[in-house]
Amino acid sequence: MTESPVHPALWPAPHASGAVDATVTVPGSKSVTNRALVLASLASEPGWLRRPLRSRDTLLMAEALRAMGVGIEETVSSSSATSPSAAASPDSTGEAWRVIPAGLHGPVTVDVGNAGTVMRFLPPVATLADGPIRFDGDPRSYERPLTGVIEGLRALGARIDDDGRGALPLTVHGGGALEGGPVSIDASSSSQFVSALLLSGPRFNQGVEVRHTGSVLPSMPHIRMTVDMLRAVGAQVDEPETGGEPNVWRVSPSALLGRDLTIEPDLSNAQPFLAAALVTGGKVTIPDWPERTTQPGDALREIFTAMGGSCELTERGLTFTGTGRIHGIDVDLGEVGELTPGIAAVAALADSPSTLSGVAHLRLHETDRLAALTKEINELGGDVTETADGLHIRPRPLHGGVFHTYDDHRMATAGAIIGLAVQGVEIENVGTTAKTLPDFPQLWTGMLGI
Numbered sequence: 001m002t003e004s005p006v007h008p009a010l011w012p013a014p015h016a017s018g019a020v021d022a023t024v025t026v027p028g029s030k031s032v033t034n035r036a037l038v039l040a041s042l043a044s045e046p047g048w049l050r051r052p053l054r055s056r057d058t059l060l061m062a063e064a065l066r067a068m069g070v071g072i073e074e075t076v077s078s079s080s081a082t083s084p085s086a087a088a089s090p091d092s093t094g095e096a097w098r099v100i101p102a103g104l105h106g107p108v109t110v111d112v113g114n115a116g117t118v119m120r121f122l123p124p125v126a127t128l129a130d131g132p133i134r135f136d137g138d139p140r141s142y143e144r145p146l147t148g149v150i151e152g153l154r155a156l157g158a159r160i161d162d163d164g165r166g167a168l169p170l171t172v173h174g175g176g177a178l179e180g181g182p183v184s185i186d187a188s189s190s191s192q193f194v195s196a197l198l199l200s201g202p203r204f205n206q207g208v209e210v211r212h213t214g215s216v217l218p219s220m221p222h223i224r225m226t227v228d229m230l231r232a233v234g235a236q237v238d239e240p241e242t243g244g245e246p247n248v249w250r251v252s253p254s255a256l257l258g259r260d261l262t263i264e265p266d267l268s269n270a271q272p273f274l275a276a277a278l279v280t281g282g283k284v285t286i287p288d289w290p291e292r293t294t295q296p297g298d299a300l301r302e303i304f305t306a307m308g309g310s311c312e313l314t315e316r317g318l319t320f321t322g323t324g325r326i327h328g329i330d331v332d333l334g335e336v337g338e339l340t341p342g343i344a345a346v347a348a349l350a351d352s353p354s355t356l357s358g359v360a361h362l363r364l365h366e367t368d369r370l371a372a373l374t375k376e377i378n379e380l381g382g383d384v385t386e387t388a389d390g391l392h393i394r395p396r397p398l399h400g401g402v403f404h405t406y407d408d409h410r411m412a413t414a415g416a417i418i419g420l421a422v423q424g425v426e427i428e429n430v431g432t433t434a435k436t437l438p439d440f441p442q443l444w445t446g447m448l449g450i
């Protein structure tokens with residue numbers, strides 16, 4: 001399959017000479033964009049995505065859906081010419097994708113790259129195609145768990161060829177429809193197993209009832225995001241948080257509406273910029289921070305405040321202000337695991353130790369994030385140890401050196417945060433941020449006024 005973008009050169013992470021004072025417009029959410037693409041493709045009428053994220057993960061999703069027959073047209077101008085109803089809204093300008101659903105066809109080969117959302121959300125979609133859909137991706141994608149999706153779909157009536165490891169590569173032999181119904185899975189290694197089965201659930205003959213049987217379930221906000229977005233396109237969902245049985249989600253069979261959706265900024269990608277305010281004792285504003293959201297990044301308001309800053313949500317967006325003093329934190333990140341690398345970076349610069357827990361499943365993310373953070377921070381002079389389900393971080397004076405990223409976008413941004421406070425940090429392959437934030441180096445230097 002295609003190689004991940006390789007930019008092996010070392011990027012000198014800019015050192016902050018003073019307090020930052022910036023407004024940073026962060027591109028759209030990866031998680032919302034990729035759910036919206038799937039739901040719009042399964043709808044019974046065309047829909048719009050406005051301000052979608054254009055990054056490796058979302059372009060792979062769009063490309064895969066296009067290959068199966070969905071029309072996805074990209075426009076960059078005001079939508080007024082094509083959608084009068086949206087013309088009055090300020091959100092209607094800028095980039096938009098028009099999604100035109102169609103019958104799904106195979107044979108197709110899908111490149112998932114290393115996108116969890118693509119490798120997990122699309123096999124259920126593929127069961128609805130009229131031919132084989134083969135899934136392949138980066139070497140790391142072969143190591144990321146997929147059992148809940150593979151076994152779950154088989155129990156719901158799908159025919160899937162894989163090599164028995166519960167991972168990629170695999171072929172889903174789409175039969176044009178899937179029976180659906182009740183299924184039990186263990187989603188303790190990824191919430192995306194649950195989201196995957198729910199997202200396509202309305203299109204299964206009997207809908208779907210997903211029962212999670214494992215001991216822990218990470219990333220609950222991402223499951224809430226799935227439920228909210230399904231409801232927004234007309235699906236009927238019963239779930240634990242609104243009175244349903246614990247660990248059981250039910251989606252009724254139904255047609256889905258084509259909607260006009262403006263994608264929220266990616267709050268997890270806002271993290272390094274908020275961290276810059278904290279680390280430099282400065283101030284950063286992120287415009288369009290939603291008042292209400294299911295994105296896990298919203299938890300940064302509380303977490304970074306506990307670490308020493310303060311924040312204010314106004315009509316200008318979220319303004320985060322640091323004091324230059326950073327405190328350690330003892331926090332369970334199970335619900336918001338993708339924030340761990342950025343929090344670990346800040347914690348390495350704090351005035352007291354931190355314990356980050358609840359994130360054993362990060363060993364199966366883009367890289368083994370617990371091992372990678374431990375090694376890279378320690379190579380800069382830090383004192384980090386892995387625990388069974390997280391990290392223990394004792395701050396020490398750090399020095400410059402190469403910060404390796406292991407093809408993990410959040411390792412690159414974590415290294416950049418440390419570089420603000422430590423002279424001579426060089427990020428290996430900063431281009432890996434293209435997975436979800438292609439403009440990261442420019443946004444970072446822009447924030448610093450370089």
Ligand SMILES: O=C(O)C1=C[C@@H](OP(=O)(O)O)[C@@H](O)[C@H](O)C1
Nearest residue numbers: 031190191192218219222337338
């Ligand atoms: O559904 C989603 O969009 C995501 C769910 C989470 O996955 P895990 O539950 O595998 O951690 C998160 O870490 C990932 O970045 C995005």
Ligand SMILES: C=C(OP(=O)(O)O)C(=O)O
Nearest residue numbers: 114115116117338365366
């Ligand atoms: C875990 C992440 O991504 P993925 O969607 O590939 O699981 C992430 O973005 O931190």
